Amino acid sequence: MTTVRTIRRRRCYPPTWKRWVFFLFPGTTIATSAVALYAFVETEENYFYIHSIWHMLIAGSVGFLLPPRAKPDVKVSPLKRRRGCGYQLCVNEHEELGLVDPGIITINSICTS
Structure with a gap:
């Protein structure tokens, strides 16, 4: 973009x-x-x-x-921000216990936001 x-x-500049x-x-x-x-x-000492x-x-x-940031384009309307970070914390109980085996991997996990 700078180029x-x-x-x-x-x-x-x-x-x-x-x-x-x-x-x-x-x-x-x-x-x-x-x-x-x-x-x-x-020197070697310092x-x-x-x-x-x-x-x-x-x-x-x-x-x-570094060159300055590009000024935002006025034509583009700002997107609505979602409240919160939007990430989910998913914990796989098998993975937490170190019991991950490709033969028994399931999709059962606990997700919280």
Whole structure:
């Protein structure tokens, strides 16, 4: 979906200064500092600490560098939400007891919502 939007717009990111100042510049700075830590600071003695910090910085930079979400299409009406989560908890007594054998599997299960 992002690729389609990028091709239609003919740019990777929206061309606003706010996008550059609040997202791209901080994301690039964080990623660059992570690479600098990895390349110049990491040693065998501090590997576990620096590598953990590297993971946190790279994950944080991805949050800044990902393209923005697509705006919802106004033509599509929002679907009515069902109350509750809509899932059922089904417990198979044979499976719970560890008595599952392909020859005796039945569909008898207790479902609650």
